[in-house]
Amino acid sequence: MMGGTTKSQSLGLKLVVLILASLFLNVFFGYYYVRRTVGREKSDWSASAAEEAEEAGAVYCSGHGRAYLDGKVVDGEPVCECNTCYTGEDCSLLTPDCPADANSGDPLFLEPYWRRNAARSAVLVAGWHRMSYRSYGDSPISLELERYIRLLHDAVGNAVTDGRFIVFGIGSSQLLNAAVHSLSPDAVNVNSSSSPASVVATVPFYGLYKSQTEFFDSREYEWEGAAANWVNSSASSSSKFVEFVTSPNNPDGLLMKSALDGSSVIHDHAYYWPHYTAIPTPADEEVMTFTASKVSGHAGSRFGWALVKNKSVYQKMLQYLSMNTLSMSVDTQLRMLKIFKVILAELRNEGDIFKFGYKILNRRWTELNNIMSPSRRFSLQKLSPQYCSYFQKIRDPSPAYAWVKCEREEDADCEAVLKEAGIISRAGTAFDAESRYTRLSLIKTNDDFDQLLLKIEALVSKELLSSI
Amino acid sequence: MMGGTTKSQSLGLKLVVLILASLFLNVFFGYYYVRRTVGREKSDWSASAAEEAEEAGAVYCSGHGRAYLDGKVVDGEPVCECNTCYTGEDCSLLTPDCPADANSGDPLFLEPYWRRNAARSAVLVAGWHRMSYRSYGDSPISLELERYIRLLHDAVGNAVTDGRFIVFGIGSSQLLNAAVHSLSPDAVNVNSSSSPASVVATVPFYGLYKSQTEFFDSREYEWEGAAANWVNSSASSSSKFVEFVTSPNNPDGLLMKSALDGSSVIHDHAYYWPHYTAIPTPADEEVMTFTASKVSGHAGSRFGWALVKNKSVYQKMLQYLSMNTLSMSVDTQLRMLKIFKVILAELRNEGDIFKFGYKILNRRWTELNNIMSPSRRFSLQKLSPQYCSYFQKIRDPSPAYAWVKCEREEDADCEAVLKEAGIISRAGTAFDAESRYTRLSLIKTNDDFDQLLLKIEALVSKELLSSI
Numbered sequence: 001m002m003g004g005t006t007k008s009q010s011l012g013l014k015l016v017v018l019i020l021a022s023l024f025l026n027v028f029f030g031y032y033y034v035r036r037t038v039g040r041e042k043s044d045w046s047a048s049a050a051e052e053a054e055e056a057g058a059v060y061c062s063g064h065g066r067a068y069l070d071g072k073v074v075d076g077e078p079v080c081e082c083n084t085c086y087t088g089e090d091c092s093l094l095t096p097d098c099p100a101d102a103n104s105g106d107p108l109f110l111e112p113y114w115r116r117n118a119a120r121s122a123v124l125v126a127g128w129h130r131m132s133y134r135s136y137g138d139s140p141i142s143l144e145l146e147r148y149i150r151l152l153h154d155a156v157g158n159a160v161t162d163g164r165f166i167v168f169g170i171g172s173s174q175l176l177n178a179a180v181h182s183l184s185p186d187a188v189n190v191n192s193s194s195s196p197a198s199v200v201a202t203v204p205f206y207g208l209y210k211s212q213t214e215f216f217d218s219r220e221y222e223w224e225g226a227a228a229n230w231v232n233s234s235a236s237s238s239s240k241f242v243e244f245v246t247s248p249n250n251p252d253g254l255l256m257k258s259a260l261d262g263s264s265v266i267h268d269h270a271y272y273w274p275h276y277t278a279i280p281t282p283a284d285e286e287v288m289t290f291t292a293s294k295v296s297g298h299a300g301s302r303f304g305w306a307l308v309k310n311k312s313v314y315q316k317m318l319q320y321l322s323m324n325t326l327s328m329s330v331d332t333q334l335r336m337l338k339i340f341k342v343i344l345a346e347l348r349n350e351g352d353i354f355k356f357g358y359k360i361l362n363r364r365w366t367e368l369n370n371i372m373s374p375s376r377r378f379s380l381q382k383l384s385p386q387y388c389s390y391f392q393k394i395r396d397p398s399p400a401y402a403w404v405k406c407e408r409e410e411d412a413d414c415e416a417v418l419k420e421a422g423i424i425s426r427a428g429t430a431f432d433a434e435s436r437y438t439r440l441s442l443i444k445t446n447d448d449f450d451q452l453l454l455k456i457e458a459l460v461s462k463e464l465l466s467s468i
Numbered sequence: 469m470m471g472g473t474t475k476s477q478s479l480g481l482k483l484v485v486l487i488l489a490s491l492f493l494n495v496f497f498g499y500y501y502v503r504r505t506v507g508r509e510k511s512d513w514s515a516s517a518a519e520e521a522e523e524a525g526a527v528y529c530s531g532h533g534r535a536y537l538d539g540k541v542v543d544g545e546p547v548c549e550c551n552t553c554y555t556g557e558d559c560s561l562l563t564p565d566c567p568a569d570a571n572s573g574d575p576l577f578l579e580p581y582w583r584r585n586a587a588r589s590a591v592l593v594a595g596w597h598r599m600s601y602r603s604y605g606d607s608p609i610s611l612e613l614e615r616y617i618r619l620l621h622d623a624v625g626n627a628v629t630d631g632r633f634i635v636f637g638i639g640s641s642q643l644l645n646a647a648v649h650s651l652s653p654d655a656v657n658v659n660s661s662s663s664p665a666s667v668v669a670t671v672p673f674y675g676l677y678k679s680q681t682e683f684f685d686s687r688e689y690e691w692e693g694a695a696a697n698w699v700n701s702s703a704s705s706s707s708k709f710v711e712f713v714t715s716p717n718n719p720d721g722l723l724m725k726s727a728l729d730g731s732s733v734i735h736d737h738a739y740y741w742p743h744y745t746a747i748p749t750p751a752d753e754e755v756m757t758f759t760a761s762k763v764s765g766h767a768g769s770r771f772g773w774a775l776v777k778n779k780s781v782y783q784k785m786l787q788y789l790s791m792n793t794l795s796m797s798v799d800t801q802l803r804m805l806k807i808f809k810v811i812l813a814e815l816r817n818e819g820d821i822f823k824f825g826y827k828i829l830n831r832r833w834t835e836l837n838n839i840m841s842p843s844r845r846f847s848l849q850k851l852s853p854q855y856c857s858y859f860q861k862i863r864d865p866s867p868a869y870a871w872v873k874c875e876r877e878e879d880a881d882c883e884a885v886l887k888e889a890g891i892i893s894r895a896g897t898a899f900d901a902e903s904r905y906t907r908l909s910l911i912k913t914n915d916d917f918d919q920l921l922l923k924i925e926a927l928v929s930k931e932l933l934s935s936i
Contacts, residue, residue, distance in 0.1 A: 019487055045590060049590035081605070105601075106601050122593065123517050126582075128589075131582070133768065134574065174792060216686060300797070303797075324680075325639060330769060332799045333538070
């Protein structure tokens with residue numbers, strides 16, 4: 001009897017505990033459920049946008065591509081967009097005999113950085129976000145974004161921002177011509193005594209300076225070619241010169257100075273960031289341009305800025321931008337604010353974008369040099385280790401581009417020589433240099449670089465074998 | 469005994485049912501909980517972006533403002549940005565004696581539409597979203613977005629898209645000068661026989677045509693003023709003319725045709741949408757420009773497009789855009805795709821944006837007319853009801869702007885007369901018209917319009933009282 005009672009009592013106790021536990025769990029889960037679903041219906045207008053983006057981000061593309069939210073949709077799912085030379089539904093197939101494309105300065109080496117920082121760098125744009133033309137009140141640009149750009153320059157130490165105005169442009173492309181226009185004399189016409197400004201640059205230079213200046217063909221300026229032609233010329237004292245100085249230089253990565261005394265200089269500092277070059281000292285010039293494309297890698301967003309010392313040049317640039325495109329996309333400014341916030345928060349930490357970028361580019365440069373150094377047919381530009389105030393040590397080179405010279409007399413068209421070997425490069429002539437030179441981009445995807453290395457290796461091996 | 473057994477059996481049964489039900493609920497809630505939390509930790513990189521946006525969206529600004537995600541932050545919360553004349557932390561304070569600002573064509577009358585459709589129109593941009601310069605492969609623009617723009621024109625019936633190329637620009641502003649450039653003769657210089665194109669428009673016209681053409685001052689074209697000066701002129705047969713035709717016209721809302729035979733025409737159809745005008749028939753011209761600013765109200769995003777018939781003009785425009793800004797922000801294209809999808813899904817439904825916009829603008833126009841019609845001092849442009857193929861009925865006018873004429877001889881400067889009465893308008897001279905005219909914008913916020921109405925009412929009352 002005792003045993004029976006104890007048994008049934010103990011069973012009853014167990015049952016009670018089970019029921020209580022179950023009820024407790026129901027209360028806990030039920031509260032959670034109600035909070036997630038009922039609350040959601042009232043205010044969670046962001047849910048479907050977030051879900052869509054996650055879905056696109058989760059599409060598997062074998063590490064050789066990615067699906068985007070606004071890509072082509074097949075069977076209700078965005079499809080993979082594959083890296084060069086990869087195909088197939090999941091980008092798993094390597095196309096045989098696919099040429100290595102090292103032409104463009106597409107900064108996709110930074111894409112993995114943003115994949116890693118996906119949670120911190122995403123941004124949700126409301127349908128009603130900043131619809132106005134004058135979205136920032138009396139300011140033509142987002143003051144928060146401007147503040148973060150100043151903080152970034154100050155923290156990196158690559159440019160002086162004190163006493164500088166900031167203008168935003170659609171990439172630095174737009175700012176380059178805006179600066180040429182603003183540094184040229186006003187109202188040049190048949191009746192006025194002022195003549196157009198002469199626009200020049202030191203060879204080899206980024207081709208857009210020339211093509212853009214010629215294309216817009218304003219009465220206020222004229223393309224006059226290589227700066228070297230005007231050094232010590234009598235014209236250089238009588239004419240107004242506008243000079244482009246790219247530092248570090250595109251294509252060869254060298255730090256540059258103005259060639260003409262007394263010219264108005266546009267300092268293009270697109271690559272003056274620690275992933276590409278040592279930063280010896282903060283740049284401190286009158287007009288300096290920068291672009292998100294080369295800092296964060298967001299080329300597709302089209303965001304650039306200029307630091308401008310002179311108020312009247314600044315105002316002329318603002319007028320140019322206003323006449324040209326009125327203002328800068330609020331969507332891009334919103335996204336860039338988030339991007340710069342992440343970069344700043346991680347500076348000198350584990351997730352430093354400059355350390356990340358430097359590591360990749362330095363490795364690529366070293367690998368390319370190792371393969372090409374036995375060659376007598378091809379040579380690369382010489383770059384030396386240099387003290388970098390950001391990394392606070394002497395650092396080895398990590399240029400954005402390799403500037404290849406074909407040394408054999410018969411290889412007068414270096415771009416064609418590489419093309420023959422399955423390598424797409426950008427011909428020296430695009431930089432107003434000899435065709436004996438050509439440029440290889442080192443800042444594209446890992447896939448692009450791996451293919452480039454394979455083709456270069458084959459080309460050099462062939463040379464070495466034939467010279468035995 | 470029987471009763472006791474039945475009772476305890478029935479109690480036991482109830483207990484079992486209770487336990488089973490409770491356990492079932494445990495399983496259901498538990499599954500839900502695990503899915504929401506465990507799954508989330510692995511992949512939910514969108515959560516913090518969504519949360520931030522919801523937080524900004526939830527800030528209370530009394531219906532006279534809104535807080536934005538990238539606005540100034542005080543005490544960890546983005547602050548309200550108030551409508552004109554409203555101040556205070558929550559925008560609840562009306563500034564006394566604040567002038568009514570009816571100057572700009574800021575399309576904020578559509579903001580409430582996107583507030584209502586918040587859940588469907590939000591978009592989440594990943595940090596790694598489309599970083600490349602060539603984000604759409606061989607196409608310079610998003611093919612999905614292009615597809616939706618064609619669908620929208622086809623569904624609204626306001627433009628023929630068959631056999632048309634589409635180019636995207638940073639607002640239609642950029643496309644206007646791109647079109648002028650592309651329709652002008654190539655390579656005009658001292659040695660060539662071709663002379664610059666003459667750029668003209670019919671008065672009153674949107675001021676940017678003139679200021680932009682003069683500002684960029686290319687050797688290929690010249691601003692030549694009012695088209696009327698060249699009708700029947702001998703020059704019009706020998707010169708190349710590029711004519712701007714705005715239809716419906718800004719400022720007066722009239723449907724317009726080209727004034728010069730044989731000119732190359734840029735048809736600016738910014739306002740050729742059913743909220744502003746009847747759509748008698750689809751526009752079917754060689755070069756037509758449109759802008760998101762006036763369809764969806766997203767002026768701050770800077771998105772415009774042109775439909776172009778001639779392939780070589782199309783290619784020249786692409787070259788212009790490429791030299792000017794390289795390409796169009798991927799962020800803006802992503803957002804616009806979402807916006808156009810919502811508009812399309814709602815066409816002719818309850819949530820039709822054109823019905824929504826028409827209702828507001830028609831009411832504003834009616835109210836303004838009711839107040840101003842007793843006045844002999846001021847008059848408005850005359851607009852008649854017209855058949856609209858989109859609404860499939862005769863519709864009353866709903867123009868974007870009121871084109872006010874000061875009728876008294878002494879009121880030669882109409883803008884100044886209104887300013888005196890606390891109304892900021894855009895002077896007729898900005899449209900190359902007489903200063904006896906001035907433009908009032910009817911497409912801004914409800915607050916702006918309410919204030920305008922109050923000031924106009926006071927002005928007309930004063931006139932009527934003094935004439936008794």
